[in-house]
Amino acid sequence: MYRTIGRMGCTFGFLAFLLTMPAVWAEEGEEALMKKAVAAYQSKDYKKSKSMLEEIIQRFPDSSEAYYFLGDLHLQEKQISQAVHYWRQYVKMDFAGAAAQGVPKKLTLLEDEVRKDEFQKLLENEDKISKSPPEPNTVAVFPMSNSGDDKYSVLGKGLTALIIADLAKIPGIKVLERQHLSKLMEEIQLSKTGLVEKDSKVRASRLLKAERLVMGDFTVREK
Numbered sequence: 765m766y767r768t769i770g771r772m773g774c775t776f777g778f779l780a781f782l783l784t785m786p787a788v789w790a791e792e793g794e795e796a797l798m799k800k801a802v803a804a805y806q807s808k809d810y811k812k813s814k815s816m817l818e819e820i821i822q823r824f825p826d827s828s829e830a831y832y833f834l835g836d837l838h839l840q841e842k843q844i845s846q847a848v849h850y851w852r853q854y855v856k857m858d859f860a861g862a863a864a865q866g867v868p869k870k871l872t873l874l875e876d877e878v879r880k881d882e883f884q885k886l887l888e889n890e891d892k893i894s895k896s897p898p899e900p901n902t903v904a905v906f907p908m909s910n911s912g913d914d915k916y917s918v919l920g921k922g923l924t925a926l927i928i929a930d931l932a933k934i935p936g937i938k939v940l941e942r943q944h945l946s947k948l949m950e951e952i953q954l955s956k957t958g959l960v961e962k963d964s965k966v967r968a969s970r971l972l973k974a975e976r977l978v979m980g981d982f983t984v985r986e987k
Contacts (some may be wrong), residue, residue: 794824828857883951886971902938904974910981
């Protein structure tokens with residue numbers, strides 16, 4: 765009887781050990797998982813590919829290739845915002861590899877598309893946005909305009925950059941992205957509202973919930 769109990773105890777112990785093993789054995793390396801994820805993508809099994817790529821990122825955060833394929837996968841499914849998210853990370857992690865595949869140029873076009881959609885939504889909800897309070901300590905800086913000789917117009921960008929750099933050094937101040945402002949201005953002008961440039965800038969600042977607006981012009985006087 766003693767021997768039987770001993771054998772049963774060993775048997776149960778061995779079975780318990782085996783039950784813990786499949787999870788370990790099932791874990792595959794990054795390369796093996798990537799091959800399966802790419803194969804699923806190529807066969808257009810996007811759901812399976814996405815699941816595997818997300819697992820790769822979770823287990824291997826430095827896998828730039830997974831970010832590339834996830835971005836491309838979302839692009840295939842017309843999920844532009846998600847594609848931009850993953851491709852931005854891919855470019856940060858492997859710029860050389862991304863450049864070789866033309867990702868930075870594609871990313872720029874996609875970002876413009878995302879911004880355009882965002883701005884259209886802002887314009888559609890302008891009445892609601894204008895009634896809400898601005899974000900505290902948020903500043904919109906527009907390019908300085910040259911009111912003198914045209915040959916000095918190039919100085920406008922430099923002066924604007926200096927103002928933005930100085931404001932960014934002030935603790936607690938949030939300076940809105942210059943490119944974001946210029947793209948919104950373009951969208952406002954395309955909306956054919958008949959606003960003059962100054963009013964368009966005020967409108968853009970309000971839509972982006974800026975608390976302060978910086979704009980102006982300059983003149984170079986020659987002796």
